Amino acid sequence: MSKYTVAVYPGDGIGIEVTREAVKLLCAIERLYGKEMFNLTEFDWGTVYWERTGSVVPNDYLNTLRQFDAVYLGALGNPAKIPDHISLKPLIEIRQSFDQYVCLRPATLLPGLSTPLAGKKPLDIDMMVVRENSEGEYAGVGGVLKCDTPDEIATEVSIHTRKGIERILRYGFELAAKRKKRLAMATKSNVIKFGMVLWDRVLSSVAPDYPDVQAEKCHIDALAMNFVRFPERYDVVVASNLFGDILSDIAGTVSGGLGLAPSANINPERKHPSLFEPVHGSAPDIAGRGVANPVAAIRSAAMMLDFLGEPQAAELVNSAVAACLEDGLVKTPDLGGTSTTQEMGDDIARRLLAS
Numbered sequence: 001m002s003k004y005t006v007a008v009y010p011g012d013g014i015g016i017e018v019t020r021e022a023v024k025l026l027c028a029i030e031r032l033y034g035k036e037m038f039n040l041t042e043f044d045w046g047t048v049y050w051e052r053t054g055s056v057v058p059n060d061y062l063n064t065l066r067q068f069d070a071v072y073l074g075a076l077g078n079p080a081k082i083p084d085h086i087s088l089k090p091l092i093e094i095r096q097s098f099d100q101y102v103c104l105r106p107a108t109l110l111p112g113l114s115t116p117l118a119g120k121k122p123l124d125i126d127m128m129v130v131r132e133n134s135e136g137e138y139a140g141v142g143g144v145l146k147c148d149t150p151d152e153i154a155t156e157v158s159i160h161t162r163k164g165i166e167r168i169l170r171y172g173f174e175l176a177a178k179r180k181k182r183l184a185m186a187t188k189s190n191v192i193k194f195g196m197v198l199w200d201r202v203l204s205s206v207a208p209d210y211p212d213v214q215a216e217k218c219h220i221d222a223l224a225m226n227f228v229r230f231p232e233r234y235d236v237v238v239a240s241n242l243f244g245d246i247l248s249d250i251a252g253t254v255s256g257g258l259g260l261a262p263s264a265n266i267n268p269e270r271k272h273p274s275l276f277e278p279v280h281g282s283a284p285d286i287a288g289r290g291v292a293n294p295v296a297a298i299r300s301a302a303m304m305l306d307f308l309g310e311p312q313a314a315e316l317v318n319s320a321v322a323a324c325l326e327d328g329l330v331k332t333p334d335l336g337g338t339s340t341t342q343e344m345g346d347d348i349a350r351r352l353l354a355s
Contacts, residue, residue, distance in 0.1 A: 004308050007068040007273070008042040012087065013282030014341075015046075015074025017290065018297035021345030022072065025298050025320075028349040029305070029313050037310075041068070046087065047078040056082065057090045062097050065273060070304050073277040074297065078284060091275075092140065095133050098272035100265040101164065102171050103131035103244060104303070105279060107231075107251035107261060112326035113335075115254050117228065124232045125255045128175060131244025132168040133265055135159045136195075138241045160195040160240070165202040171268060172238035173210040179235050183215045186223050186239035186247065199240070224250055231255075252279050259293030259334045260325075262300035264307060276304040290340045293332040295321055298348060320352040 006026075010019040023040065030037050043064075045057045056076075058064070065071055071094065077087050094100070109115055109125040139159040146152050169185065176183040185203050189196040200217055207215045218226070220243050226233065227250045239247055252261030261279035278296030286292060298321055306314035324330060330347040331337030339347075 003037060003039055004070065005039045005041070005068045006304070007065050007071045008040050009045055009071060010042065010074040011076045011282065012046045012078045013075055013284050013287035014280075014292035015076065015282050017074075017287070017292050017341050018278060018294045019072065019074035021294035021341060021348075022074075022297040022301040024345050024349050025301055025317055025352065026305075028352045029310075029317065032316070032353055032355070033313070045090070046076060047081055050082055050087075056087055061090065062093065065094065066098075068273050070273050070308060071275040072301065072304060073275055075278065075280065075282040077282040080284060091277075092138060094275055095265050098267055098275070099134060099269075100267050100272070100274055101132060101134040101168060102266040102268055103133040103248075103263060104266060105129040105131065105244075105248035105251070105261065105263045106303075107248070107255040109255045110260075110322055110325050112328050113256035113260070115256060117231070117254050120232070120254075125251075127231065127234045127251055128179070128236050129244055129248040129251055130168060130172040130175065130236060130238045131248060132164060132238075132240050133244075134241075135161060135164045136241030158195050158240075158242075160198050162198065162202060165199055166206060169203060169206045169238055170209075172236050173206065173213055173215075176213045176236040177210060181213050182235040183210075183213050184223065184234055184237045185215070185217045186220045186237065186243040187217045188220050188243075189217075190219060195240075220246075223247065227251060227254060248279060257293070257334055258296065259332065260295045260299070262296050262303050264300070264303045266307065274304075274307055276300045276307075290342065291333050292341045293334050294341050294345045294348075295325070298345070316352055316355055317348075320348045320355065323351050324348050 010016040026038050050056050106128050111122040137158045141157040142155040144154050187196045187199050189200045252258045258280040263279050265275040267274050278300050302314040302317040324347050330339045330344050
């Protein structure tokens with residue numbers, strides 16, 4: 001079993017608290033297997049670094065991260081001190097610089113969890129949102145003219161390339177072929193007549209290569225509505241950067257809450273490190289209180305294990321999480337309990353070590 005180098009970037013707010021529990025589970029895996037598997041290097045970037053240097057990351061941070069097998073991120077953002085477009089800039093830069101063009105966000109309603117949707121049972125909801133992560137609406141192309149005047153103009157250009165669309169669709173089709181053989185693609189080509197029409201055309205050209213996968217295109221507004229009406233219809237959902245961001249938040253919410261939702265930012269060719277993070281943000285309103293749900297962070301660590309080539313270890317972590325949630329004796333306030341972040345992390349680690 002290999003030793004993996006992992007950059008740990010806890011970030012801000014509850015990111016620091018939940019990262020601690022994710023690292024706890026990685027250490028528990030080492031104890032269970034009886035060997036050192038991870039070389040973890042933690043960086044104090046974010047608000048702490050900002051207060052010391054006036055920047056959220058050092059100038060050469062990308063070169064630093066490039067040396068690692070993977071990056072584990074807690075959460076970014078402290079709007080009381082730093083504007084979000086500054087504190088979140090490193091995340092966008094990491095995704096684009098390391099060509100992490102796949103953002104994979106699973107959403108499953110596990111036993112023991114509740115959903116705001118009526119009549120949905122455990123495992124009725126089980127989908128993967130595959131978000132194009134390198135271009136689209138978050139490409140950062142645009143500008144401001146006549147700033148701070150009544151005539152101010154701001155432009156934000158969505159960049160969609162045939163290469164970018166095709167590779168994310170093929171990733172989605174390959175994933176769907178291993179699951180329930182259903183793929184839905186988000187579009188809005190009825191009014192966005194260039195970029196989204198290109199998505200439609202590429203879907204039409206790629207789909208015949210996967211005859212066993214049932215593919216459909218869905219307008220984003222109808223798709224968002226149907227995630228609430230009947231999420232059980234969906235398996236793999238492929239979307240542009242913005243659409244995927246919105247859809248994955250809805251998917252996480254209807255499958256138990258964002259405190260449970262993991263994600264991976266992947267460079268499938270493994271030319272660069274991939275990044276793993278919970279979907280939720282830094283939640284400044286509850287930071288420091290020890291009540292944040294660590295499950296999304298722990299499940300993100302499991303996704304990292306799987307990507308690094310340790311699927312058995314990933315399954316052990318996920319099984320321990322599932323057992324904790326189904327038992328329901330130890331749960332944080334967002335799940336209706338009174339347990340702390342540390343107590344829930346401890347319970348999951350105990351179950352892992354007993355497996």
